[in-house]
Amino acid sequence: MNTIISKIDINDIDKNEIKKQSKLLAEGKTVIFPTETVYGLGANALDEDAVKKIYEAKGRPSDNPLIVHIYNKEEVYNLAKNINEKAEIIMDKFWPGPITVILNKKDIVPYRTSGGLETVAVRMPSHLIAREIIKEAGVPIAAPSANISGRPSPTKADHVYEEMKGRVSGIVLGGDCNFGLESTVLDVTTETPMILRPGSITKEELEDIIGTVLIDPSLEKKEDNKKAKAPGMKYTHYSPDADVYIVYGNREDTIKKINSLVVENNEKGLKTGVMCLEQNKDSYNGTVVSLGNTLEEVGSNLFDALRQMDKMNIDIVYSEEFSTSGVGQAIMNRLLKSAGYKIIKA
Numbered sequence: 001m002n003t004i005i006s007k008i009d010i011n012d013i014d015k016n017e018i019k020k021q022s023k024l025l026a027e028g029k030t031v032i033f034p035t036e037t038v039y040g041l042g043a044n045a046l047d048e049d050a051v052k053k054i055y056e057a058k059g060r061p062s063d064n065p066l067i068v069h070i071y072n073k074e075e076v077y078n079l080a081k082n083i084n085e086k087a088e089i090i091m092d093k094f095w096p097g098p099i100t101v102i103l104n105k106k107d108i109v110p111y112r113t114s115g116g117l118e119t120v121a122v123r124m125p126s127h128l129i130a131r132e133i134i135k136e137a138g139v140p141i142a143a144p145s146a147n148i149s150g151r152p153s154p155t156k157a158d159h160v161y162e163e164m165k166g167r168v169s170g171i172v173l174g175g176d177c178n179f180g181l182e183s184t185v186l187d188v189t190t191e192t193p194m195i196l197r198p199g200s201i202t203k204e205e206l207e208d209i210i211g212t213v214l215i216d217p218s219l220e221k222k223e224d225n226k227k228a229k230a231p232g233m234k235y236t237h238y239s240p241d242a243d244v245y246i247v248y249g250n251r252e253d254t255i256k257k258i259n260s261l262v263v264e265n266n267e268k269g270l271k272t273g274v275m276c277l278e279q280n281k282d283s284y285n286g287t288v289v290s291l292g293n294t295l296e297e298v299g300s301n302l303f304d305a306l307r308q309m310d311k312m313n314i315d316i317v318y319s320e321e322f323s324t325s326g327v328g329q330a331i332m333n334r335l336l337k338s339a340g341y342k343i344i345k346a
């Protein structure tokens with residue numbers, strides 16, 4: 001497939017390039033564009049044939065529903081019904097931004113978009129390029145992360161260019177995504193809202209404004225969440241080609257353990273990578289990729305680090321464990337999945 005590439009500077013948005021890409025969306029074709037979370041692979045959410053192309057381009061299982069992206073809040077009333085007060089509060093407070101709400105869908109939303117469910121996931125992104133694209137397309141845009149199903153989500157222009165060129169009709173190269181982790185998914189169809197996927201808007205932030213928020217219990221276990229309520233959470237995800245392990249314990253033990261594993265791997269002829277906090281990077285042998293100093297930085301660098309490991313042909317990656325407070329919950333959720341829940345005690 002011929003892919004039309006547009007390079008767009010977020011600080012000086014070229015409206016002609018936006019128009020070119022939005023036209024493709026309006027014609028029922030697929031376009032990749034940046035958002036504040038990760039790059040999204042979009043198509044008209046109300047057009048079944050267009051949505052089918054998303055699943056094909058990603059190789060995504062058809063029972064894994066898509067998030068519908070809108071330009072202004074009013075559009076949510078065309079897509080969903082019986083929206084309760086807590087949902088209104090969340091949308092008013094956090095939109096545009098990295099939170100997706102699960103609502104009862106109206107008939108206009110095809111089952112292909114909702115993965116056969118009676119609910120629909122809706123988000124209003126804040127990224128200026130994403131907003132322009134959606135506005136200009138004139139239709140709500142279904143857009144999962146723009147990676148081949150199972151791979152780490154793309155957070156930089158290079159990631160989508162390398163992986164998706166030829167698989168979609170258009171790609172907007174628009175720099176790095178801000179958060180680097182996918183949106184928080186919050187089910188607001190029930191009396192007490194429940195987080196189905198942790199993201200950069202945290203449980204604490206939500207509870208500050210709507211009171212008790214539950215977390216899908218299957219997400220809190222350090223084991224495979226086959227029973228997860230968000231269909232997508234049960235699939236293998238975020239996996240680089242390298243085999244990933246999380247090593248946990250105190251700082252000193254973790255460093256000792258990882259360094260001894262690096263030696264063992266070297267003897268077997270295996271290339272080893274280490275992902276760690278910036279402050280620890282000089283303590284490790286092997287190929288070290290720093291994830292940054294703060295949890296926010298770790299969140300925005302994680303998927304890129306996993307992709308870097310593949311580029312360097314690393315066979316085995318060891319990652320430090322991170323705190324699960326605040327955005328740490330989302331980080332550990334993604335890391336555990338990318339590791340296939342393989343954890344080693346230091």
Ligand code: AMP
Pocket residue numbers: 064065066067102114117119120121143144145182185196197229230231232233
């Ligand atoms: P992504 O494809 O990376 O954008 O992820 C979207 C996430 O939202 C996946 O985990 C989906 O399973 C989840 N999701 C989307 N729609 C729904 C829905 N109606 N109910 C529950 N989870 C949903």
Ligand code: MG
Pocket residue numbers: 144145153
């Ligand atoms: Mg995804």
